[in-house]
Amino acid sequence: MIDPAIASVVNSPVDDSAAFVDRLNYYRDLTRQALKDRLPTKEPRRYLYDLVSGCLDNSGKGLRPALCLATARAFGGRYEDALDSAAALEVLHNAFLVHDDIEDGSEFRHARPTMHRQYGIPIALNTGDAMQAMSMRLLRNNLSTLGPHVAWQVVSEFDHMLMESLEGQAMELGWVRDNACDISEADYLRMTLKKTCWYSFIHPMRIGALIARPGQIDLDRFNEFGYFLGAAFQIQDDVLNLVGSRDRYGKEIGGDLYEGKRTLMLAQLFEQASPQEKRKLQDLLGRPRQRRLPREIDWVYDLLKKYRSIEFAQARARELLDAAQSAFGSAFEGAQDGDDKAFVGRSIRYMIERSS
């Protein structure tokens, strides 16, 4: 039987999704304007600040700053007070993407060639470093708006977020390097909590609530909700990488298979495949990216089909969203009803409905 709370989301009117996207764009415009006002426009432009602007102008949906702004407002805060932190989240996210693309050898991002493909690894790496540094610079603005104590607490949230993300990335890169073929679902979820959930979901909400009601809210209330949401988001991201269309998704389809990325599908496949299939898969994933042929990747696709791995992952994502729906109430207890809280509520369904 379906939980009534879940049902209300699952069965809500169709235009919920349009309302969600409208609101997402609204937060994105706020964040972009804040970034335009705050980012340096000085030298060196050509191989630094122009690349930063270009990267932020063509960046994604702005989900992280949106969650931060929405949470701040839902708990009675003002957008103005959260804008520097929201902008810092967006800059840091893009810093991660630039470095991730180098680490994964990715060729496309947001339907354009990745920065290191256009400008070479050295300049892209340095630009990513600068964006990580710039996110810290944005947090310094909190000193005048929030005072030194709360401003330090925001830094503390960022610090945890950064280290968790980099630890998660180290786990994932280590699996690829070691050609680890015994990743369990629990391993995958632990890595995803670290790599994705903290910085994309949990901390944006924690920071929003911290700014709205400093010292009055136990920020841990967002941890479960953000974890469920983030894990579903990541699984859907991995699914889209396998089945999406490049025009909408913006990255190369099947790129994860070329990169040897350990996804939930691959974890399930390793558990289900016959010893012979497993050996072949292990051999294939152990080779460098450029030595994986298209027909071999097709063979992996067929295997994923045979063992219904994608359906398995999608079912897990749905379960996680059900859990997120249940956790939403306590995470946002005491928050004001309105567009901001509604946005976060609608984000749950969006996690699996999105196609890009």
Added chain:
Amino acid sequence: MIDPAIASVVNSPVDDSAAFVDRLNYYRDLTRQALKDRLPTKEPRRYLYDLVSGCLDNSGKGLRPALCLATARAFGGRYEDALDSAAALEVLHNAFLVHDDIEDGSEFRHARPTMHRQYGIPIALNTGDAMQAMSMRLLRNNLSTLGPHVAWQVVSEFDHMLMESLEGQAMELGWVRDNACDISEADYLRMTLKKTCWYSFIHPMRIGALIARPGQIDLDRFNEFGYFLGAAFQIQDDVLNLVGSRDRYGKEIGGDLYEGKRTLMLAQLFEQASPQEKRKLQDLLGRPRQRRLPREIDWVYDLLKKYRSIEFAQARARELLDAAQSAFGSAFEGAQDGDDKAFVGRSIRYMIERSS
């Protein structure tokens, strides 16, 4: 005629250099102990924290934390209060080195294979990111020792330091990418101020003085002195890369020529060489690293000899050190005489006497 202040340094007893190195080792031990006490020893070890520890255990001389600790103490501060900032400087410096080695395609560092040669670019890149983040984490400890206001001022110094360094790096990488062959001495010095002087000399001293006497010292007094010192240090570094022995210097000798790095020697050579030599040089530097042959690099060496480019650079370094000597007095006006102030004074001569 030689300035008496310079004469006192240039003619000081021979064991000055031994005293300098002793003191440098003393500060290094203090910093290493602080790092041992503060760095995480948790998972993921293998592809993250073990690499960080290994990198810091085999790191260089610890000049930056030494300058910070010495300045703090010379102005009446306590080592304990400056140790987190000194440790943060050392971790950030090593983060830069890990990324620089990727950007420059360097193969050796401190006489060992570089991290990306041992573990691949993805893991080295991520570890460098983590070290940049860890330096910020160390600065958070200042909150309890220095209070929120001074702790924020230290962050502000770090912020300026980071952005200047990354801007300088962008300039240098841009020159290599564009195969710029019209770099003037002034261009080189401007880039060096950004890339080296701020983070290696000026800010370590500014931060030390800030911690010792918050709000009581105009920190800009260190800018000139640190610039002269840093520029001389960088020129000597470039000279050592050409003429040093790998055992002592720890990097590949002549590596800069393979990397096409724009040094003062190269800037002077471009000005002095005949049009024909210049064309040949430009063609050579325009090719990718692996397409520069040893005999072609030998030809560049001969050209550097012909135009006395190394002597030219060494003379400039000496002039800069004379200027540093003149600026030392006003930078350390009001500081206590003793081992700490003497260490900074002795560092001037060390900049060109060092062979590694």
